[in-house]
Amino acid sequence: MLNEALTALAGAAGTGLVTAMTTDAWTEVKTRFGKLLGRGDSEQEARQEIRLERSRQEVTSATADQVEQVRAAQEAAWRTRFADLLEEEPEREAQLRAALDFLGQKVPVAASGAVQVNAQAFGQAQQAVQGQGVQINTFGSPR
Structure with a gap:
């Protein structure tokens, strides 16, 4: 079980990632998070990038009346994946924080x-x- 700080970190990463899905920075974000989630395995990185792209397609193809529900579901799914990552490999905290810093630089606040x-x-x-x-x-x- 994660402590509060790591749970909050996983939540922020999930929200930030889904927010980035509709921005011009998406390609860079997808690559960075794919590497993080791939855990150093190039085949796993490629699978994670495909998963990230599928999530983006769900968010961007949602109708106006579905978009909030789809975004919330995607945020929850990614929050869980990041929580799992941190629970299994707590040493990845610094990498996840670096990815969030990257999001802060690349994704405009207004995008949220x-x-x-x-x-x-x-x-x-x-x-x-x-x-x-x-x-x-x-x-x-x-x-």
Whole structure:
């Protein structure tokens, strides 16, 4: 069983990988993650790249009403694969972190989608919301 930090790392890798599937950096990302998941075996690397490409096809071919469900399923699948990798070979943590750093450099933050937060508080209630994108806060009496 992974500790919280490694579980979070696997989750971030799954989300970042799926986000990268719809960007211009995909080819580089696929190669880097294929090598990581291939664990030094060139045949396994090729199989992992095929698996990565199949996942990308599922994400990019999803209809507008399916896209969120497909993305969530792919993120969960890759999160599990990265968790398995870290559980079996904890020494690969540094490589996975390096791959995430690479994603941070290659995949624009906006690629993860727009963020819009609408919050209302009345009476003594207060809300603080952090993020990026559109944020609307209303304080005062309900109308």
